[in-house]
Amino acid sequence: MERLRDLDEAELLARVLPLYAAAVAPDDAALPVGPGDDAAVLATPSGTVVATTDGMVRGRDWRDDWSSPHDVGVKVSVQNLADVAAMGAVPTGLLVSLVADPDTPVDWVLGLAEGIAAVSRESGAPVVGGDLSSGPAGVVTVTLTALGDLRGRRPVRRSGARPGDVVAVCGTLGTSGGGLALYLAGRSSGGGEDADRLRAAHRAPRPPWEAGPVAAEAGAHALVDVSDGLVTDLGRVARASGVGIDLSGEALRTRFASGPLERCLGADEALRQVLGGGEEHSLVGCFPASVDLGALPGRPWVAVGRVGGTGPDGASVTVDGVVPDVRGWDHFAGA
């Protein structure tokens, strides 16, 4: 098997860069300088640029026996695009930094690049730059930076939620966490189409990043993606905005916890994943009550709660007025 140590950097780049170049047609106006110079130059017609970075570590953020390199490439890309979307922006460029053991198979790296290229193609954001470094034995880390453009709109902050706003979700909830629960329970295959869907959502989610600009255009007061769990992420919105958020248990059960999640995990665990499951990267917005959610273009937004004053004992987020028992994910303490 061909491994990274068998190629020099130029040879590896000669195989990787065409995958990226084929994903998004070159546009010299939008990308005056692409990969290959000291740095890339991107057009920023709005006069601002949105920037975020997020990485994945082999053995921590993915397992090779569960995830293909394509899965990893998709996941690391979409989690960055979701952060861009959560500001209300359109993705415009990706930078890819790979640290890899020289024993890593070349095919694994090409599979990773194909996954990133697939998201690049779907989102229209070209890969504009990157970096390759050799790592210690067994180590592979992939860090992406995503850039975005607000199309002249103001960024949608976490801190803008106001009492009376409707809280609405675009995309699924709990499916990535549900898939992880299946893997952790040893159910890494079988279980039919429902289980396959949950596991796929964990390995390579497809959050609705196109909905970020839609929410911004509709006048959303606050917007985040679900990285660490609905209650955890909405708690950040609530604290930043100085408000409380009350979620509807019925809306969450009927619109999100039912279906594959409930059939695979049972009703209680399904609701727990909807409230606490991370890495879903769906979008949650706080909209003025005057916004007709049903009229928004693209994937549907589902109302799941209301912004009000803080809950009992100053709680930021409640479900039907009660503080839910969920725990978010913490990278170091939770490891």
Next chain:
Amino acid sequence: MERLRDLDEAELLARVLPLYAAAVAPDDAALPVGPGDDAAVLATPSGTVVATTDGMVRGRDWRDDWSSPHDVGVKVSVQNLADVAAMGAVPTGLLVSLVADPDTPVDWVLGLAEGIAAVSRESGAPVVGGDLSSGPAGVVTVTLTALGDLRGRRPVRRSGARPGDVVAVCGTLGTSGGGLALYLAGRSSGGGEDADRLRAAHRAPRPPWEAGPVAAEAGAHALVDVSDGLVTDLGRVARASGVGIDLSGEALRTRFASGPLERCLGADEALRQVLGGGEEHSLVGCFPASVDLGALPGRPWVAVGRVGGTGPDGASVTVDGVVPDVRGWDHFAGA
């Protein structure tokens, strides 16, 4: 000793973010959204943004027995700023991604942040975002993304060198490689001020990133930073531009290989480091002959060669007409 696993992510960020915030005074116009939201938003008054990413891996790109965490923070920052400078741009923002073993001392991470903050302060580019991930035992990788602004000028590409251009260097050559040579020879301390200077240049270089915009303003046709060695990096310029570059052995010996390098390593090894030493991050430009290098503001530019046709056997870079015997650094094959 306090370690990362003793803190949750919020507690760690509460110690790190103030270091960055204190480095560059907040400017809401330049940075409408800083760290803490889903993504940062930076002003890009020129209508473009320059973007680059570059990482360092413990045990590969630094050794803990040689480099302090402050050194690592400085080095990973300046190598990114040098790439921004090599397009002719001014640095405007940094994103920091850290993957670290939960056993990593908290003080190490704070020292790293202080090193990054020191460069942030000196360059005026704020840290606008970042990411923290736990890594396998013993693993620490730091990846930075740097953003920059061209101030309305066109980017200075590698491909613009023209026959008749004067090749000039701003900053030192070979000192980082010379310092590494001392470490590798077991001379990790002692040797007086000269040796200290070389070792410091290897651990935490201070390339002249301010000179990038100066070169662009003066009309440089091509510009790069010395990442992999003068001959290797100029070879890329020569090939991208379809030209040859002939360097002056005398200029390189008298202006760069003399002094600390020659006193520590001898004349032959000093010249070898000037031609082949990597990680110096000084800037090399190809200027129209009409440019008065002596009149450029800031750190001096020293003429070291001429752009012409390709050399003997199609060689891209020669020294006094002869192909030099140097080898650049390759991350995987050279590891």
